[in-house]
Amino acid sequence: MANVDAQPRNVVQIIADDLGLMLGCYGLKSIQTPNIDKLASQGTKFTNAFASTASCSGSRSTIYTGLHTHENGQYGLNHGWNHFQTHDHIETAPQIFNALGYQTGIISKVHVGPQSVYPWEWYAPGESRDVRENAAEAARFFDRAKETSRPFHLTVGFRDPHRDATRGGFGNQDEDVSHVEVPDYQLQDVDIPDYLSDVPELRVELVEYYKSISRLDKGVGFILDELEKRNLRESTLVIFMSDNGAPFVNSKTTLYDAGVRLPLIISSPDSDSIPGTVNPNMVSFLDILPTCIAWAGSKDLFPKTSNSEKSPKRLGRSLLPILSASKIVPEEQWQQHVFGSHTFHEIQNYWPTRYMRTHKFKYHRNIAWQLNFPFGTDLYGSLSWEGIRNSTPLPDDESDTPEVMLGRRRLTSYVYRGPEELFDLEADPEEINNLTNDPQYQGQLIRMRSETEAWQYLTDDVWLFKDGVSAISSQGYQKLGLKLPDRFDFDIKRPGNASGPFWAPARPKEASEQTTKLG
Template sequence: MKKCLLSIVALFCGLMPLKAQRNDHPNIILIVSDDHGRADMGCYGNQVIQTPSIDALAREGIRFENAYCTTASCSASRSVIMSGMYNHATGHYGHEHAYHHFATYDHILSLPVMLEQFADYKTARIGKYHLGPEAVYHFQQVLQADGRNTYEMSQRSLAFIEDCGEAPFFLYYCPKDPHRGLHKYPGKFGANKFGNLEEGYAGIRTTKYKPEEVSVQPFMPDSKCSREELAEYYQSISRMDQGMGLLFDSLKQKGLWDNTLILYLADNGLAFPGAKTNQYQPGINLPLIIKNVKQQNAGQVTTAFVNWTDLSPTILDLVGVLPKAEARVKKIAKGKPKLNPQSYYKNGFHGVSFKEVLEDPKHFKRENRTFASHTFHEVTMYYPMRTIITDRYKLIWNVTSGTPFPHAKDIWNSSTLQEALASPGQMYGRRSLYDYTFRAEFELFDLKNDPEEAHNLAANPSYEKVLSDMIQELKAFQQQTSDPWFQIWERNEALKEVEM
């Protein structure tokens, strides 16, 4: 009997390392919502909207104040997230789908491929994909669910997690909310309302908001139509939040919560003029919440500057395979020096790991600046912008200044914009629609004293040195990241000579 008991104990102890095998590498869930602004959740200060699951994640994770996407366009932004490279250097200049057909160079290594190759992760994606080609952004499994129903997405995801057994997993979890839908809602201005408010999703309780109670941000007009559309936008965010709660609770019940790295972010800001497709703050200064393994530094807030090129290097660093990934990326770059922009960046990626921020959110050694780069949204929306942001100033270079700023289809069709176009003063928030449409070549803003970016200081003689210094930094950034649009500087100088 004693021998039998010892055998059982030995067998039990022998099985223990199998469960602990997950601890060799953390499980990873990367949640990327669709067109979600930073101000539109409780943990970022919104007192109206109900986002209990995201707020709970923030209490157990680290919340970032200065997190930026590099381009406020869904497809292009996702290519940056998954490659660690600026999209102007990978060929993924805009939307991948339909007739737009932008895609990443086929030699680029993506996050799921690197996690599979270097750390034996099981990989799966669910919801919005919006990337190309598939061979570059390859996942072992493609899970099927309605992207508007995160309850269903979570159920399918949990089945995948169960199937992984003791192997570490990487789940790319991408709701299609709160992106505007394509449903027509003819109104006073013959435009769409928000359009993704179908109800009756299994497991989801509809949360409705009154237009008079929503929080209208300063960059938007406080109008009837904008309040109505914001109320609908809030509803889609609360719908998204509910299903995520199922996923989080199930991870805790299965004993996987402590060893699962969870990142919540958005691809770009909310789908209203002045945000999505722009380089203004509402379009690119986005939510980022990271729950580290064992809830390290839970509930803290950091002011560290990070952008979406940093995400893949950081995840690879936390897994412990960043040196392998960098070596492989640089080896590929060496064989393609004329095509591959990675040969111009010493560490292989454009982004830099911010692992040290997760280890100490208050004390870190990172630059207090970041860069952004936008070229296309839809193929008909060519409007390149290059941006540098510091803890005080922002400079936007509108490369094709003088041409009208183009509107994405969903934004153009919004009743919010159409109402502004029909208004006597044609104002949109604190900007005239004329200034919004026809932009100066350089837009320089003092973010400390003018957080709404309402006053362009580029032509102010008092800021001549600030402008000059930031232009030089922007040029250096473009050279370092092999930006094809760098040559425009030389072209513009040559044209000035012709004019003289």
């Protein structure tokens, strides 16, 4: 057993399903989330917290491993025919906390596998949205820990506010939720997110989505009540977060901020924490596991398990040193940029892309940019998307040619994307105006491209492509003399391997305007 401080220091990690930033404490006045808002007032609310990927299984795997999906192998969804699995040699949170002597557990949504890699001691998966029953299961977990005098690490994966199996529902008609009272939102009550267009079908869905969020909020309150009843709050680090953005087109499955900029609230009972802190520093969900390990009192952020020597080294940082920071910490003390990695959602949704984000700029490297950006099945089947795709085309700021719009984004630029995207977030927070061809931003583009590539090398990202070939998997041949041109994609018109510019050939003519060519 690893060296842990004597005083029990527990962790409760609450993960919402497809939430995004639609909470009262994050500025949405039209929704009622009093329990989550109260938690934020008691702890630290991060305003620049980022998931690595905008897909359920992948994002959860990064939280539980401290590794990007291209490192841990959970490239896409775990369930059904998708069947993506975390590699057997990867070290995970339940392995680590089992080794630390903790009672580990997970309740409701799991969505990663295999179970042998995620060996939670208390394993209570479920499909129900009954947040009272989820809380009752948590109560049983807490009682067992108290009976055995063990510290605990519990993850509660609420099912809300994910879509249900209907075209516009969010579980509000399920029999097992009828006893949980939520506000009766009306069509005129909802606010339309900037990344979506105001169509009647969207308002209908948002009413149901708001109800699902309010039920989630009730569940958070029930969990916190169970801790309070047992006098466990003063020894428990409570973390609230979402796995990815809201389940709408132009959000979930994309690495735009709507998909990966997410709520993160941490409530610490330590005396040096400042309730109500609003923390603007750049943090990654890969920082969650190191934070939990540090909170547990482990003398080593890398306690030994059977997979310790085989698993890649985690690059995340404990958030505890900056938990009470209400201003941006200097770069030399805290790295003020984050990276992200997405490869699949469903197994047919192959669209590998990487991103780097600072406070001011966002860079996307779209590896399979020649492919159309894919639609998740539940998003494509939604009533809101049907309403948007059949809406009246409108002229946008760039062209008088009418086009269907996603908020201010042209549908063309959503489906057809170039090999790189660069956005000035201060001027363009919705990531609409791609600056990769703007001479004024070439220096910034080159810097962020280089830093992203260096990070890909550091994390052995096999999707780091040079001349259409993985620069990582071909390293053995490179040692034997293979030279890869310094360009993203293979060019059938210039197939020679002489060193060439960093560039990409043109995609089909309908998207030629999206092509980036850099010398």
